[in-house]
Amino acid sequence: MERVPLVAAANVSERLAQPPALAISTVIFALRPSVSSGRPTLWLPLVKRIREPFKGLWALPGGPLTQAESLLDAAARNLQDTTGLAPSYLEQLYAFGGLHRSPSQRVVSIVYWALVQSTEAEQAEESENVQWFRADGLQELAFDHNEIVKYALWRLRNKMEYGPIAYHLLGEKFTLAQVREVYEAVLNRSVDPANFRRQLKQTAGIEPTDEFLQGGKHRPPRLYRYSGTNNHLVKTHLLEQPLLERAGPPGHPPPTL
Amino acid sequence: MERVPLVAAANVSERLAQPPALAISTVIFALRPSVSSGRPTLWLPLVKRIREPFKGLWALPGGPLTQAESLLDAAARNLQDTTGLAPSYLEQLYAFGGLHRSPSQRVVSIVYWALVQSTEAEQAEESENVQWFRADGLQELAFDHNEIVKYALWRLRNKMEYGPIAYHLLGEKFTLAQVREVYEAVLNRSVDPANFRRQLKQTAGIEPTDEFLQGGKHRPPRLYRYSGTNNHLVKTHLLEQPLLERAGPPGHPPPTL
DNA sequence: ATCAGTTGTAGTCAATATGACTCTAACTGG
DNA sequence: CCAGTTAGAGTCATATTGACTACAACTGAT
Structure with missing residues (x-):
């Protein structure tokens, strides 16, 4: 840990003159x-x-x-x-x-x-x-x-990997395959469709709609909607929340720039 | 999302006059x-x-x-x-x-x-x-x-819960029971000693020493040492590291103060 | 010498989560 | 009506986890 020279610390006027x-x-x-x-x-x-x-x-x-x-x-x-x-x-x-x-x-x-x-x-x-x-x-x-x-x-x-964040990259309605594509694109690895579906189903906040995506050459997939608080811009203090989801940054300190 | 009045945004001179x-x-x-x-x-x-x-x-x-x-x-x-x-x-x-x-x-x-x-x-x-x-x-x-x-x-x-951080609250050498006490104190719940030991053993970075803590009324517990980078103050860019440990903040946004 | 108390160590068991995989229903275009 | 493709459900072996039991090792006190 570097120590700031006392001279610099004492020179208050210079500090105030040009703040960062x-x-x-x-x-x-x-x-x-x-x-x-x-x-x-x-x-x-x-x-x-x-x-x-x-x-x-x-x-x-x-x-x-x-x-x-x-x-x-x-x-x-x-x-x-x-x-x-x-x-x-x-x-x-x-x-x-x-x-x-x-x-x-x-x-x-x-x-x-x-x-x-x-x-x-x-x-x-x-x-x-x-x-x-x-x-x-x-x-x-x-x-x-x-x-x-x-x-x-x-x-x-x-x-x-641990939070319901993928939906913010999609539109309001989306197919499960699209969500999977988001994961594959971001995490840069392929994901098994069946297992992915199973996990999403037991995740709160994803609701099926009555609509299906038409236009493909295949069976039309169902459209889903994300019902979680879709607006993270709201000014609330979320600290009170219990750790509903898997929580926790690792021992991975951010850079010290 | 609140919009800043154009008047305030345009008044550049006042802004520069008294920065935060x-x-x-x-x-x-x-x-x-x-x-x-x-x-x-x-x-x-x-x-x-x-x-x-x-x-x-x-x-x-x-x-x-x-x-x-x-x-x-x-x-x-x-x-x-x-x-x-x-x-x-x-x-x-x-x-x-x-x-x-x-x-x-x-x-x-x-x-x-x-x-x-x-x-x-x-x-x-x-x-x-x-x-x-x-x-x-x-x-x-x-x-x-x-x-x-x-x-x-x-x-x-x-x-x-997810990172090797407890050791920074202890001294250089410590018993496994002390580590457990740290967890119990911070997380505010009791932890099973046997399971805790099992998990710690398969965690990298905890090395047994040849010393034992004397002075207790019981069998002297072995002292361990944490060999991980004990100094998180070093100025390095750790972003390159693969996700060795369980990684990941949840969908838990910080406060917006 | 014996005993109470605690640690180190191993192990069991059920519940749960995960990855790899199979199978069938549904829908398309030709 | 058929071939091709995806949606969606289910199976199975494996790994992880929490709760729990059992026991040997060792100390200090009685």
């Missing part, structure tokens, strides 16, 4: 159909930097925290402002505050991660400065955003 | 022997506020982020400065940024949580302004610190 800048950024994931295979893949929208530092490189959407909004509101607003997307799931990821994240000023970024439904993602228009990229083999991004995306991806996979 | 203050605080847990029963209990040190707001109430130890230190370093240093404690485990908990956390200024707190070994906790001297409190039935604290402690407790219990 505070930014809010968000990693947003969406499922988009792959061009080659029919399987959907994980994508995320990035914004091209139009000024230094890292001018020309791609970066996570983000912006400042204004006085009148909470951190969550700021993340949602910046997301709306820069990409036009309204996420169906939004959660704080981590606060990154390493010393040299930006070459110019000291910046502390409170990063959120989000999921948008595929319908939303399709509507989102791409422009010169906003484009979708595959989440896996990502090019070099501005700042430490490669690390951040990596961590967000880890968190997404974690939540996907 | 940034504070680093830490929730530190330690195991201390209970006075009544012999069983150890969870305690945490708090600091009495000597100035407004909330003058006279107890609060989490914390302080500012200085220019020359990372967030983790700032947490460790503030902990040292206010309580004299050096944690054996230190991890970011959450960034709290609600609008009205402090009555005077807008404050964003990046909160860490920590574990200190029982030997450390015993050495720590109490003073007029720094005292230990039981983690459960806590009195009213300054700011939103009651909520924060509650969330930290939830996180601790989570990690305890």
Whole structure:
């Protein structure tokens, strides 16, 4: 553990003169159909930097925290402002505050991660400065955003395995095969359809509808709906909840940037 | 989702004039022997506020982020400065940024949580302004610190169930019964000794030593050592690690303060 | 020397969860 | 009406877990 020199700690006036800048950024994931295979893949929208530092490189959407909004509101607003997307799931990821994240000023970024439904993602228009990229083999991004995306991806996979999160990547109604495709796309492994169905059935919150998906060359699969609290943006304190679901981050500390 | 009025968002100059203050605080847990029963209990040190707001109430130890230190370093240093404690485990908990956390200024707190070994906790001297409190039935604290402690407790219990974290509350060498006592104290339920031993044996990282704990009225239990990376303060990027241990936060979003 | 008390160690048993697999019903397009 | 494909239910062996029993080892006290 490094110790800060007493000289620096005592120099209060200098500290107050130039406090670290505070930014809010968000990693947003969406499922988009792959061009080659029919399987959907994980994508995320990035914004091209139009000024230094890292001018020309791609970066996570983000912006400042204004006085009148909470951190969550700021993340949602910046997301709306820069990409036009309204996420169906939004959660704080981590606060990154390493010393040299930006070459110019000291910046502390409170990063959120989000999921948008595929319908939303399709509507989102791409422009010169906003484009979708595959989440896996990502090019070099501005700042430490490669690390951040990596961590967000880890968190997404974690939540996907133990929490009811997949539905936020689909529309309101979906077939069980589509849910399975989400799992396969995110976790990057094949899942047995029969066993997957069995597990989903004993999971609370998934209700069958009376509708079936028409148009395929096969037997029309039933459409389901997710009845769990579909809006994680609500401002409630969920700490009181007993551990209904399998709970628990592992001994896996986040990065110390 | 609330929308920020355009007026406020447009008033850039005012924003820059008074940016939100940034504070680093830490929730530190330690195991201390209970006075009544012999069983150890969870305690945490708090600091009495000597100035407004909330003058006279107890609060989490914390302080500012200085220019020359990372967030983790700032947490460790503030902990040292206010309580004299050096944690054996230190991890970011959450960034709290609600609008009205402090009555005077807008404050964003990046909160860490920590574990200190029982030997450390015993050495720590109490003073007029720094005292230990039981983690459960806590009195009213300054700011939103009651909520924060509650969330930290939830996180601790989570990690305890799935990660090798208990050893950071003990000394270097310990008996299996002591580990079990940690689990019972934190999770607040009794654990079957035989099953607990069975699980620990098939857990990597716990090595038996040749020593035995003398002084009891019984057969001397063997002392064990935890060989896992005992220092979670190291600055490494652990994202590359495969999911060796059971991994995964649930669909349990943190509070949106 | 004996005994009470606790730990270390092994093992049983039922309930549950999981992965691999089979089988049939339902629906499509030709 | 048929071939092809998926939906959906069920089977079976295996691994994990919680509750529980049994016993040997060892200490300190009587």
